[in-house]
Amino acid sequence: MAEVKKLLNGYREFYKKYYESGNTLYRDLTRHGQSPKTLIIACSDSRVDPSIITEAQPGDIFVVRNVANLVPPYQISDSSLHGVSAALEFAVRILDVNHIVVLGHSHCAGVKALLEQGRTEHTDFIGRWVSIATKARDKVLSEQGDAKEPAEHRCEKECILLSLQNLTEFPWIQSKVQARELKLHGWYFSIEDGKLLEYNATSGEFVAIPQS
Numbered sequence: 001m002a003e004v005k006k007l008l009n010g011y012r013e014f015y016k017k018y019y020e021s022g023n024t025l026y027r028d029l030t031r032h033g034q035s036p037k038t039l040i041i042a043c044s045d046s047r048v049d050p051s052i053i054t055e056a057q058p059g060d061i062f063v064v065r066n067v068a069n070l071v072p073p074y075q076i077s078d079s080s081l082h083g084v085s086a087a088l089e090f091a092v093r094i095l096d097v098n099h100i101v102v103l104g105h106s107h108c109a110g111v112k113a114l115l116e117q118g119r120t121e122h123t124d125f126i127g128r129w130v131s132i133a134t135k136a137r138d139k140v141l142s143e144q145g146d147a148k149e150p151a152e153h154r155c156e157k158e159c160i161l162l163s164l165q166n167l168t169e170f171p172w173i174q175s176k177v178q179a180r181e182l183k184l185h186g187w188y189f190s191i192e193d194g195k196l197l198e199y200n201a202t203s204g205e206f207v208a209i210p211q212s
């Protein structure tokens with residue numbers, strides 16, 4: 001129970017900071033509603049919380065998290081449920097965000113599962129979910145011969161690019177991007193050294209964002 005106690009103590013600190021202190025942030029967010037300008041699609045990994053990494057405040061970012069920060073293809077006729085696509089639609093069409101960031105990271109267990117697909121135990125949901133990025137995996141494995149960095153890292157980055165590509169296939173994202181009302185970004189967080197890299201579409205590379 002110590003873990004839950006720690007979280008509840010955290011909640012008490014949060015309550016003091018945002019409600020008891022007279023801070024009006026949540027009152028304003030209640031009265032005026034939320035209007036985040038950025039949607040971040042991140043992995044569920046406990047080490048890669050977008051709010052912590054960016055020091056975002058309540059109301060700043062709309063967040064979707066899932067295994068390996070994947071955006072599924074635009075498939076309106078598919079009979080399965082589309083949690084990620086519903087969140088995308090809400091952020092883009094209702095909240096009218098100006099930016100979408102796909103935030104990937106190093107040491108991603110979801111990407112590891114993707115790379116080991118077919119070689120690991122059968123899972124109920126993980127294997128099928130990460131198969132969204134099979135194309136990214138195949139690209140990385142076919143290039144393994146001249147790799148400068150481990151396949152895992154290259155695949156983590158390819159998964160970000162695949163999610164960005166899938167985003168552009170949603171018609172209401174595509175039209176806003178073309179109208180320059182919406183910008184897509186690919187970020188890669190390196191857990192071991194805290195570096196944040198940004199995808200540069202011109203050079204086709206992930207480039208480190210200066211720390212100061």
Ligand SMILES: [Zn+2]
Pocket residue numbers: 043044045067068069105107108109110111
């Ligand atoms: Zn991950």
